Amino acid sequence: MTVIDDLATLEHEAAEALEAAADLSGLAEWKSTYIGKSGSLTRLSRGLGALPADQRPEVGRRVNALREQLEAAFEAAEARLKRAAQDAELSADCIDVTMPGRPPALGHIHLTNQVIQQVQEIFAEMGFQIGESPEVELDEYNFSLLNFADDHPARDMQDTFYVEMPEGSPSVLLRTHTSNAQIHAMRRHAPNPIRVLVPGKCYRNEQVTVRSEMQFFQFEFLAVGRNITMGDLKGTLAYFAERMYGPGTKVRLRPSFFPFTEPSAEMDVSCFLCDGKGCRICKHAGWLEIGGCGMVHPNVLRNGGYDPEHFSGFAGGFGPERIAMLKYGIDDIRGFYGGSIDFVEQFG
Ligand SMILES: [Zn+2]
Numbered sequence: 001m002t003v004i005d006d007l008a009t010l011e012h013e014a015a016e017a018l019e020a021a022a023d024l025s026g027l028a029e030w031k032s033t034y035i036g037k038s039g040s041l042t043r044l045s046r047g048l049g050a051l052p053a054d055q056r057p058e059v060g061r062r063v064n065a066l067r068e069q070l071e072a073a074f075e076a077a078e079a080r081l082k083r084a085a086q087d088a089e090l091s092a093d094c095i096d097v098t099m100p101g102r103p104p105a106l107g108h109i110h111l112t113n114q115v116i117q118q119v120q121e122i123f124a125e126m127g128f129q130i131g132e133s134p135e136v137e138l139d140e141y142n143f144s145l146l147n148f149a150d151d152h153p154a155r156d157m158q159d160t161f162y163v164e165m166p167e168g169s170p171s172v173l174l175r176t177h178t179s180n181a182q183i184h185a186m187r188r189h190a191p192n193p194i195r196v197l198v199p200g201k202c203y204r205n206e207q208v209t210v211r212s213e214m215q216f217f218q219f220e221f222l223a224v225g226r227n228i229t230m231g232d233l234k235g236t237l238a239y240f241a242e243r244m245y246g247p248g249t250k251v252r253l254r255p256s257f258f259p260f261t262e263p264s265a266e267m268d269v270s271c272f273l274c275d276g277k278g279c280r281i282c283k284h285a286g287w288l289e290i291g292g293c294g295m296v297h298p299n300v301l302r303n304g305g306y307d308p309e310h311f312s313g314f315a316g317g318f319g320p321e322r323i324a325m326l327k328y329g330i331d332d333i334r335g336f337y338g339g340s341i342d343f344v345e346q347f348g
Pocket residue numbers: 271272273274275276277278279280281282283284286287
């Protein structure tokens with residue numbers, strides 16, 4: 001075993017260890033192991049003195065050559081690892097401006113409000129203004145002024161949420177329909193003609209089932225002026241039906257009774273799913289009932305500030321939930337207020 005052999009082994013080992021150094025701290029360790037002050041090469045060169053004189057120059061030259069080689073290899077490895085570290089830092093920090101942005105998770109308009117907006121647009125096209133009326137209302141605006149007799153069953157405590165009021169206060173309730181808007185609108189505008197659409201939330205003290213909720217939206221539409229006839233009512237509904245459900249949709253009025261209209265009618269539209277041929281949604285009738293309407297009762301006109309001898313009008317109401325249920329085949333009204341994201345997200 002000669003020093004030359006030792007040098008060859010050292011060269012081989014150092015090259016392998018350098019290859020394995022994965023980072024700058026591994027590299028520092030390598031430096032002290034092989035070319036440091038007490039590293040292998042230094043220790044080996046200290047043994048030169050024990051060599052025969054004729055071998056010393058050759059071995060010394062080889063030791064120096066190996067040291068230079070290892071130092072050069074060290075510097076190259078150090079430069080490579082530093083660059084890799086910098087690259088890693090840069091790529092961790094940098095922002096690639098060419099990447100597509102992450103869109104924020106936006107919600108969307110609730111199905112009920114989509115229908116409300118659509119209906120408002122259609123009535124606005126016919127010159128109706130969009131109005132408001134109170135959700136917490138005086139009994140007289142919700143009932144008496146709309147010609148509900150004092151003993152009308154709808155006034156029963158079973159159907160209406162009353163607000164607890166101090167002794168001697170007028171009776172206050174959560175409105176049971178948007179028809180309270182009729183009196184407000186007429187009193188604000190009489191004796192001028194009016195055309196108004198009022199959407200809003202209504203409340204009834206009812207059992208919640210798949211077909212009825214204790215809270216729901218309604219629209220009230222009202223037109224008052226001179227010479228307004230049932231033909232105007234039907235024309236308004238015909239325009240609405242075609243715009244809402246598509247060209248060719250027909251309207252049908254069936255006699256009915258409401259205290260605040262005379263005559264009164266239920267309004268049906270021809271089933272837009274089966275074109276009147278009969279299907280599951282229309283229960284094979286070919287028609288879908290969407291609401292109630294009629295000519296404003298003379299007593300209501302009078303209560304609103306119009307002389308029924310010279311003025312007439314039509315009014316009606318329907319629910320956006322019902323419209324949406326028919327349109328999308330929804331068979332459980334509780335979805336609208338149940339707070340289920342799964343339900344809501346279907347109608348984005
Ligand atoms: Zn049908």
